[in-house]
Amino acid sequence: MSTSPKAYEILFIIKPHLPEETNQEIISAFQGWITNNEGEVTLMNPWGIKELATVLDKFTHGYYVQCQFKGTNKTLNEIKNRIAVSETIFRHLLVTLDSVFTDKKPKEKKARAPKAVAATVEG
Numbered sequence: 001m002s003t004s005p006k007a008y009e010i011l012f013i014i015k016p017h018l019p020e021e022t023n024q025e026i027i028s029a030f031q032g033w034i035t036n037n038e039g040e041v042t043l044m045n046p047w048g049i050k051e052l053a054t055v056l057d058k059f060t061h062g063y064y065v066q067c068q069f070k071g072t073n074k075t076l077n078e079i080k081n082r083i084a085v086s087e088t089i090f091r092h093l094l095v096t097l098d099s100v101f102t103d104k105k106p107k108e109k110k111a112r113a114p115k116a117v118a119a120t121v122e123g
Helices: 020-035 073-085
Strands: 006-014 040-056 059-071 089-096
Touching (some): 006 040, 006 073, 020 059, 059 073, 059 089, 073 089
Antiparallel strands (some): 040 059
């Protein structure tokens, strides 16, 4: 039984030494992992090769890809399982975006009136 879809964003990093055609195949496969598992891609944004802030797995650069999607637990499990065995994606960060894609507005805090301070005047 699947849950209702939620909005997510993932930023993943592909090893930098791969040819552009391979990077595009990985991105296409990643989209398939989502769409074939109760998900919907809303944004796929390849950033290209960027310098890493620190050396990761002996790499100083990586091919960054940003993806926003809507998915269920089945979608997330597929992505996590595929990334875990991937030899080309070596880092990722997945966050929820429900507040961005829904009509829910953050609750406004009521403005509080300043507390009255009793002043005494000595004369």
